[in-house]
Amino acid sequence: MTAAVTYEHIKTCKQSGARLGRVHTPHGIIETPAFMPVGTQATVKTMSPEELKEMDAQIILSNTYHLFIRPGHELVQAAGGLHKFMNWDRPILTDSGGFQVFSLSGIRKITEEGVQFKSHLNGDKLFLSPEKAMEIQNALGADIIMAFDECPPYPAEYSYIKASLERTSRWAERCLSSHAGKETQGLFAIIQGGMHEDLRRLSAEQLTSMDFPGYAIGGLSVGEPKHLMYEVLDYTTPLMPVNKPRYLMGVGSPDALIEGAIRGIDMFDCVLPTRIARNGTCMTSSGRLVIRNAKYAKDLGPLDPECSCYTCRNYSRAYIRHLIKADETFGIRLTTYHNLHFLLQLMRDVRKAISEDRLLDFRDAFFTSYGLHEN
Ligand SMILES: O=c1[nH]cnc2cc3nc(NCc4cccs4)[nH]c3cc12
Ligand SMILES: [Zn+2]
Numbered sequence: 001m002t003a004a005v006t007y008e009h010i011k012t013c014k015q016s017g018a019r020l021g022r023v024h025t026p027h028g029i030i031e032t033p034a035f036m037p038v039g040t041q042a043t044v045k046t047m048s049p050e051e052l053k054e055m056d057a058q059i060i061l062s063n064t065y066h067l068f069i070r071p072g073h074e075l076v077q078a079a080g081g082l083h084k085f086m087n088w089d090r091p092i093l094t095d096s097g098g099f100q101v102f103s104l105s106g107i108r109k110i111t112e113e114g115v116q117f118k119s120h121l122n123g124d125k126l127f128l129s130p131e132k133a134m135e136i137q138n139a140l141g142a143d144i145i146m147a148f149d150e151c152p153p154y155p156a157e158y159s160y161i162k163a164s165l166e167r168t169s170r171w172a173e174r175c176l177s178s179h180a181g182k183e184t185q186g187l188f189a190i191i192q193g194g195m196h197e198d199l200r201r202l203s204a205e206q207l208t209s210m211d212f213p214g215y216a217i218g219g220l221s222v223g224e225p226k227h228l229m230y231e232v233l234d235y236t237t238p239l240m241p242v243n244k245p246r247y248l249m250g251v252g253s254p255d256a257l258i259e260g261a262i263r264g265i266d267m268f269d270c271v272l273p274t275r276i277a278r279n280g281t282c283m284t285s286s287g288r289l290v291i292r293n294a295k296y297a298k299d300l301g302p303l304d305p306e307c308s309c310y311t312c313r314n315y316s317r318a319y320i321r322h323l324i325k326a327d328e329t330f331g332i333r334l335t336t337y338h339n340l341h342f343l344l345q346l347m348r349d350v351r352k353a354i355s356e357d358r359l360l361d362f363r364d365a366f367f368t369s370y371g372l373h374e375n
Helices: 049-054 064-069 073-078 098-104 130-140 158-179 197-208 226-239 254-262 272-277 310-314 317-325 329-355 359-370
Strands: 006-012 019-025 028-032 034-036 060-063 092-095 108-110 115-118 125-128 144-146 186-191 214-217 246-248 267-269 281-284 287-290
Touching: 019 329, 028 034, 034 329, 060 064, 064 073, 064 092, 064 098, 064 125, 064 130, 073 130, 092 130, 098 115, 125 130, 130 144, 130 158, 158 186, 158 197, 186 197, 197 214, 197 226, 214 226, 226 254, 254 267, 254 329, 254 359, 272 281, 272 329, 281 329, 310 329, 317 329, 329 359
Parallel strands: 034 267, 060 092, 092 144, 144 186, 186 214, 214 246, 246 267
Antiparallel strands: 006 019, 019 028, 108 115, 115 125, 281 287
């Protein structure tokens, strides 16, 4: 039986080594490199599915941890699964919950079996394990699901990171066996190993020997300096199979998306565009713009003169600033729409630059205009 999720390599950029590809899933094809908007609680905050399609979001993310504690994966399953529940008929990826347990719930205890923790909502004692994470993600029905892993804290002792990645590999094995027979979903493993080349190699070897349909790089975008993240990518992506999707978790900012693509990454996700939109910070072609700033009070121009999105075609900075200052939800909808469109458009431009073998030139031009000089 053919795997539910497969990678099709289209071409490699002659100038940068970045690759153009397609990820085939049961709910459609994803042109890569791709940015995935995050819809943690079964919604990309304030956006409708129609608006997400309008900006051509190809795939969105949702979170196992959040949907497990509320409304519960059984309810979503009874509603026909996550696609039906949230009226999204394109691909969905769910994270496995491990990372959210560590970043959200206070009390927790890690054992070989799994993780005991308290719900950050009501303090209920809960438990997640590789098997439980597979049961939940199977009930939710996402096209791509993630193995249950531990993202070690940053920084952490070498010995802790080594022991943790070895357990993550044993957990990956358990995910594979409990997922067996449910090939309607593609199960990706997550490479750990902190910022150590030998440990990244060890994790990659252990996981690629188990033959997953796709591989993610975890343990990054956890507070480390950007140059360190790029260094880890420099020696980790070459360890990953060329014929499988490569997903960098939790990244990111416009510069990180471009630098990640140059290093062979195919898929990215980040809460940044939606999160900063809620306090009125916008990504524009000449850098970040904080709309609350008084200098925009009478500015009747668009958020970004270079942008063709719904927000920039119909509303002024003065109007959006007024809405944000007045705490009007429509203001957040307009900044969210623009920020998501900005990153989705950036990835369309990246794919075009790869197809024309000029991604390094594109990066230099983008960084100059965005105000990112080599630091
Ligand atoms: O190793 C990981 N395993 C599974 N999920 C993750 C999600 C991740 N998201 C970020 N960074 C983005 C952030 C989102 C919220 C706080 S940091 N880094 C991440 C690492 C992992
Ligand atoms: Zn715009």
